[in-house]
Amino acid sequence: MSDSSTRAYLFKFRGSDYVFCRTAGHGAEAQAQVVQKVGTGELLIRKVSKNRLDRSKCIEPNEFHLIEEYLSKPPRSPDIRPLIPKFYGHEKIHSKNGKFHLVSYWQLINGGSVKDLILTKYNSFKHTKFNPDKRFPARIIARMLHQVFSSLQHLYTVYKKPIFHKDLHPGNIWMDFPPSSDGELNDIPDFYLGDFGYAGWDFGFDTNHTATRDIDKVMEWARLMICINLPEDQRPPRDGAVPYPDDPHRGTIPGDAPMTAMLSLYYDFCHELSQFKDQTGWHIIRKPSCPPPDLTSFIRRAEALENELTPSLTGQVLMTGLNEFNDPRVQKVMHDMKENAIRMARAQPLTMHGTYEKCLTPMVRNFPIKVHGPFYLAEIRAATGRWEAIDDVTYHRPGKTRGSGRGLRAISESPDEEGGETDSEPDF
DSSP states (O other), rough: OOOTTTTTEEEEEETTEEEEEEEEEHHHHHEEEEEEEEETTOOOEEEEESSOOOOOOOOOOOOHHHHHIIIOEEEEEEEOOOOOEEEEEEEEEEEGGGOOEEEEEEEEOOBBBHHHHHHHHHSOOOOOOTTTTTOOOOOHHHHHHHHHHHHHHHHSSSSSSSBBBOOOOOGEEEEEOBTTSSBBBSSSSSEEEOOOOOOSSOOOSSSTTTTTHHHHHHHHHHHHHTTTTTTTSSOOOOOOOOOOOTTTTTTOOOOOOHHHHHHHHHHHHHHHHHHHHHHHTTSOOTTTTTTOOHHHHHHHHHHHHHHHHHOTTTSOOOOTTOOOTTTTHHHHHHHHHHHHHHHHHHHHOOOOOOOOOOOOEEEETTOOOOOOEEEEEEEEEEOTTEEEEEEEEEEEEETTESSSSSSOBTSSEEEEEOOOOOOOOOOO
């Protein structure tokens, strides 16, 4: 193997090869990686368990079952247009000591999460100081409500019993800028609902988890996105209290028609959710007689406001007085959001040169990156012009060799017991 060769990390899944591009995030149990399919260039997300799992723990997660059996089914109403990342499948890969890696492949969502957006822009969920030089567009808030509620309505109606997400924080609401007809990314993101690891039929894990818990969480993050644009005395209250519907000053922001319309819709939703809780006795949590509310009306009204705030095909905003996209503060926010998506959508394989050892300890901007495998070391073959594995040896993390020349093997094969201790889990 020549030191001048260009190399990359290669994964195998269901007869196809994928090369590592970059990490996309990580949690307590898994690393998410952006990978490129060899031959087509398609980008996907590969999730791999960070710790090797015992056979008894390496079972098919509830998330996979829900998506394959229920959430992938068509919605029951034309008003419901769920946005849930496509699931390509999973496999269990044999490791040493009779343990396994759990790996799954997903649609790439290129724009990051709502959490990333808020933290990048304001650094805190608790201290959202008003900055008149920055503005988060009301149209995007309305779009988020419209699309996330549509996905929730799909969860609640696709089966005879409602499916609850139960972990709906802003890190699980993802933004994707889809390509337009000319191949460039659209200017406005779609909002996907992701990570169904805790999803299930009942209302939650504790006695404080109500039938509206998922919806309340979405409203909480919508409130925070609204608060970013308003001074303290104009913000909706944290405790969920809302002005009466006949209050003439309800949600009025002088000189700001878009945010006035958005705040009015927010108050309407809060008021109706409060009435639903009062009618159903929401403190009595787990009774089957307390299903989640029908979100059809919420979806239609949020979509209607989004359309009122959307420029027409001629470049002019509909005649509603709600023009905010000529505002340079809005243009700056939207430009930054799209630039992040472009960088993700154009991810290329991470390539390395040099010695064998150097290729297994790669550096990015002088920081070591730790890639969870198992992976092969690959080179571009002159005969095919494609990435191919150099040999059958696989690696779990840079510098850690495993296997005996047999490469990756599925759980359906009889595993060989290998000696040695399990590697400790690194930071990355």
